[in-house]
Amino acid sequence: MEHSLELERISKAFGKTGVLSDIDLAVEPGEFLSLVGPSGCGKSTLLRIISGLERQDSGQVRIAGRPVDVLSPRARNIAMVFQNYALYPHMSAAENIALPLMVDRLSLLERLPLIRHLSPRRKRIEAAISGEIGKVAEALQIEPLLARKPGQLSGGQRQRVALARAMVRQPSLFLMDEPLSNLDAQLRVHMRDELTDLHRRLGATFIYVTHDQIEAMTMSTRIAMLDGGRLAQIGSPADLYERPASLTVARFIGSPAINILPARLDPQGHVMLGALPTGLVASEGLAGPVSLGLRPEHIRLHAACERAMPMATLRRSEHHGADRLLHLDLTENRQTGLIVRVPQDETGQFQPGETYGIGFAPEKAHLFGPSGLRMATRTLPARIGAAA
Ligand SMILES: Nc1ncnc2c1ncn2[C@@H]1O[C@H](COP(=O)(O)OP(=O)(O)OP(=O)(O)O)[C@@H](O)[C@H]1O
Ligand SMILES: [Mg+2]
Numbered sequence: 001m002e003h004s005l006e007l008e009r010i011s012k013a014f015g016k017t018g019v020l021s022d023i024d025l026a027v028e029p030g031e032f033l034s035l036v037g038p039s040g041c042g043k044s045t046l047l048r049i050i051s052g053l054e055r056q057d058s059g060q061v062r063i064a065g066r067p068v069d070v071l072s073p074r075a076r077n078i079a080m081v082f083q084n085y086a087l088y089p090h091m092s093a094a095e096n097i098a099l100p101l102m103v104d105r106l107s108l109l110e111r112l113p114l115i116r117h118l119s120p121r122r123k124r125i126e127a128a129i130s131g132e133i134g135k136v137a138e139a140l141q142i143e144p145l146l147a148r149k150p151g152q153l154s155g156g157q158r159q160r161v162a163l164a165r166a167m168v169r170q171p172s173l174f175l176m177d178e179p180l181s182n183l184d185a186q187l188r189v190h191m192r193d194e195l196t197d198l199h200r201r202l203g204a205t206f207i208y209v210t211h212d213q214i215e216a217m218t219m220s221t222r223i224a225m226l227d228g229g230r231l232a233q234i235g236s237p238a239d240l241y242e243r244p245a246s247l248t249v250a251r252f253i254g255s256p257a258i259n260i261l262p263a264r265l266d267p268q269g270h271v272m273l274g275a276l277p278t279g280l281v282a283s284e285g286l287a288g289p290v291s292l293g294l295r296p297e298h299i300r301l302h303a304a305c306e307r308a309m310p311m312a313t314l315r316r317s318e319h320h321g322a323d324r325l326l327h328l329d330l331t332e333n334r335q336t337g338l339i340v341r342v343p344q345d346e347t348g349q350f351q352p353g354e355t356y357g358i359g360f361a362p363e364k365a366h367l368f369g370p371s372g373l374r375m376a377t378r379t380l381p382a383r384i385g386a387a388a
Pocket of ligand 1: 039
């Protein structure tokens with residue numbers, strides 16, 4: 001069974017330092033929501049507030065429509081998985097997984113080792129728990145590992161045991177705080193698949209904190225980006241990639257990062273790169289400096305030609321499997337580097353040291369105002385300068 005999660009105007013400060021302000025968030029049952037943002041922006045704090053490990057200063061947390069603010073972490077029946085799996089080293093994988101159920105179902109007295117052999121009730125409960133562990137272990141394919149201690153497991157296996165421990169109480173809400181960040185690159189990719197798969201099979205609601213925008217892009221139904229204690233944007237991976245709400249979001253999502261070129265609005269609202277019109281017009285806004293965002297795959301390089309285009313010199317060309325990344329420096333503004341993504345079989349024509357014209361389709365460009373917020377634009381039917 002999956003649950004919805006609603007956050008209403010959640011604020012939190014540590015002493016005088018405000019960390020979260022007025023966070024509103026509604027997560028649908030069964031969603032995989034990634035929470036991303038720069039280090040220190042409050043992702044873990046928000047997760048801890050949802051789980052009940054931390055208390056918000058104001059605002060409400062609702063799970064399945066019910067306010068949970070007075071409930072203890074345990075009573076919220078949420079699974080938490082952290083970066084450091086926090087398994088008990090002296091217990092086997094099976095014992096680690098069983099622990100939350102033992103705590104739930106056995107009295108303190110019954111949990112004493114001596115009682116094990118004396119209490120028939122304990123024997124019955126243990127048998128039931130062992131059946132439940134078997135099911136979870138099967139789902140995560142760790143049955144052969146159950147007798148091992150954490151020290152005898154690989155990082156990925158330990159991660160799966162930690163997941164199993166979180167799953168065994170059949171929570172309807174999973175909170176994960178960078179659960180893959182201790183794993184090497186290959187294992188991360190593998191565990192990414194496993195988690196996506198697990199989410200699909202369980203149908204539970206997942207809230208997943210990550211630094212890694214590729215993880216967020218590939219796994220999530222939606223991504224919420226926190227910045228400066230506020231929600232900068234929430235939407236599908238495609239929304240954030242194709243219509244970033246601010247410069248911060250635009251820079252965070254996408255690898256290699258979006259190119260940001262200094263540009264200017266003329267009094268008619270035309271977006272100018274140096275003296276050249278781009279074919280892009282701001283719907284509103286004052287004449288003055290703006291930023292033009294161009295994804296590396298949306299730039300076309302043209303052999304130097306008579307058309308009026310911004311020019312750039314190719315500094316170096318990097319092999320990235322199917323693509324090549326071309327690093328260029330703008331001629332007009334040498335501090336501004338530019339990265340262009342080109343399919344491998346088209347790269348032969350580009351030589352380091354040579355100068356090329358920069359072309360792009362204005363409808364693919366993103367415009368950001370002086371505050372860093374996205375500006376609405378239209379494109380001119382007749383393109384004067386830079387063209388695709
Ligand atoms: N218990 C605490 N007491 C005081 N300040 C805290 C406490 N916990 C977190 N902070 C501060 O609150 C801010 C947000 O911390 P948080 O751990 O939520 O960030 P984060 O987004 O998870 O960062 P990271 O990506 O590095 O894990 C940070 O500036 C941090 O120093
Ligand atoms: Mg954190």
